[in-house]
Amino acid sequence: MDRDRAIDALVRFARVVSDTTTRREILPLLADAIHAHVGATGVCIVEIGEASGARVAVARGVPEGALALELDPDAMGEELGVALTKACGDVFTGAETRPLVASGNLFGAVVMLFREESAAARLLELANGFIDLASIALESAAQIEKLERSHADLRRSHEALARTEKLRALGQMAAGVSHDLKNILNPLSLHLQVADRAILREDSAEARESIAEMKQVVVRGIETVERLRAYSGQSKESKAELVDLDRIVREAAGIAKPRMAATGHMLRFAFELGSPSPVLADSGELVSALVNLMVNAIDAAGSDGKALTMRSGEDEGGSFVEVEDDGPGMPADVEARVFEPFFTTKGDEGTGLGLAMVYATMQRYGGVITLDTAVGRGTRFRLWLPRPPA
Numbered sequence: 008m009d010r011d012r013a014i015d016a017l018v019r020f021a022r023v024v025s026d027t028t029t030r031r032e033i034l035p036l037l038a039d040a041i042h043a044h045v046g047a048t049g050v051c052i053v054e055i056g057e058a059s060g061a062r063v064a065v066a067r068g069v070p071e072g073a074l075a076l077e078l079d080p081d082a083m084g085e086e087l088g089v090a091l092t093k094a095c096g097d098v099f100t101g102a103e104t105r106p107l108v109a110s111g112n113l114f115g116a117v118v119m120l121f122r123e124e125s126a127a128a129r130l131l132e133l134a135n136g137f138i139d140l141a142s143i144a145l146e147s148a149a150q151i152e153k154l155e156r157s158h159a160d161l162r163r164s165h166e167a168l169a170r171t172e173k174l175r176a177l178g179q180m181a182a183g184v185s186h187d188l189k190n191i192l193n194p195l196s197l198h199l200q201v202a203d204r205a206i207l208r209e210d211s212a213e214a215r216e217s218i219a220e221m222k223q224v225v226v227r228g229i230e231t232v233e234r235l236r237a238y239s240g241q242s243k244e245s246k247a248e249l250v251d252l253d254r255i256v257r258e259a260a261g262i263a264k265p266r267m268a269a270t271g272h273m274l275r276f277a278f279e280l281g282s283p284s285p286v287l288a289d290s291g292e293l294v295s296a297l298v299n300l301m302v303n304a305i306d307a308a309g310s311d312g313k314a315l316t317m318r319s320g321e322d323e324g325g326s327f328v329e330v331e332d333d334g335p336g337m338p339a340d341v342e343a344r345v346f347e348p349f350f351t352t353k354g355d356e357g358t359g360l361g362l363a364m365v366y367a368t369m370q371r372y373g374g375v376i377t378l379d380t381a382v383g384r385g386t387r388f389r390l391w392l393p394r395p396p397a
């Protein structure tokens with residue numbers, strides 16, 4: 008083979024081998040190139056295994072028997088050629104062995120087996136060229152494998168994170184629902200006591216009034232459970248219907264009022280309702296949201312609390328409801344964090360979920376919640392919802 012053909016073979020080998028990305032592809036290409044161009048009748052590429060031992064990974068032109076051979080990983084030099092020649096039943100008259108090194112590690116060896124008597128027919132320079140090119144390809148294949156492994160690791164930890172995130176959301180949701188249920192069960196038990204006393208007094212008018220209140224509260228309880236089912240995907244999403252905000256405000260006030268007796272903070276409820284046009288939302292969720300705002304205002308008020316004002320109206324693009332108190336207001340560091348889940352200044356008494364849930368509800372209906380507060384001047388929350396499409 009002349010020089011030009013040798014260079015041509017090298018260039019072609021460089022081209023195909025640089026397209027490969029795995030060791031499994033590189034070794035057969037190397038065996039083929041040596042087998043075709045170097046004048047070796049037999050080629051064995053020996054690979055040192057991960058655990059221990061070495062074996063022939065790829066072979067060309069050698070009897071089957073040589074392939075099953077258990078080889079010594081510490082004998083990758085001349086001894087290897089001798090061992091393989093012997094395993095091939097001495098059909099070969101000479102062997103040349105070259106180490107296969109990739110990324111600084113001895114990876115195995117290439118054994119070329121010759122039959123020709125004349126050593127001149129052996130193009131060992133060319134063989135060295137093929138082996139060097141294969142080493143480079145093996146190195147980059149190792150890099151790619153490493154990259155793919157770390158990519159897979161990354162994906163796994165990403166998935167684990169997503170799972171944790173889901174669990175956290177589930178925990179928040181469970182806490183939120185129990186918070187809602189508490190807001191329902193407390194007024195229920197208070198109305199029950201009122202009804203009980205009214206019956207003792209034989210005041211059936213008052214008893215009936217309490218029972219009517221209880222009925223409404225129970226309906227809200229059922230809706231809360233429905234919402235839990237909606238979250239868990241077993242039921243339809245929360246139902247969006249046209250909601251009359253003024254009706255919702257009065258209903259929420261009825262549920263929140265008993266909280267005053269429980270805290271001893273007696274507030275005067277004032278209504279400044281402007282019959283805004285209805286909005287598209289789930290009425291149960293809006294009642295819950297307003298109850299949360301009212302209960303917070305009652306909690307914050309001092310024992311000589313004054314007024315809690317509920318206001319409704321319309322502006323440019325939609326309708327709004329406001330809940331305003333003249334309580335203590337919030338310092339800036341509290342104001343900045345009130346919508347964070349689990350942020351509470353009430354210690355064990357609070358869940359820190361009320362406002363986070365109100366916020367989530369507003370997001371769901373494309374609404375906006377705004378907060379206006381100053382220490383000593385009270386707090387006003389506004390829930391704004393867009394006008395439904397015609």
Ligand SMILES: Nc1ncnc2c1ncn2[C@@H]1O[C@H](COP(=O)(O)OP(=O)(O)O)[C@@H](O)[C@H]1O
Nearest residue numbers: 303304307345351352357358359360361362386
């Ligand atoms: N009307 C209000 N006046 C003063 N502080 C308030 C008012 N509403 C909410 N806050 C503050 O926001 C915090 C978070 O409220 P919320 O999310 O409902 O959780 P929780 O009521 O369980 O504390 C409260 O702990 C309180 O510090």
Ligand SMILES: [Mg+2]
Nearest residue numbers: 299303361362
């Ligand atoms: Mg609250």
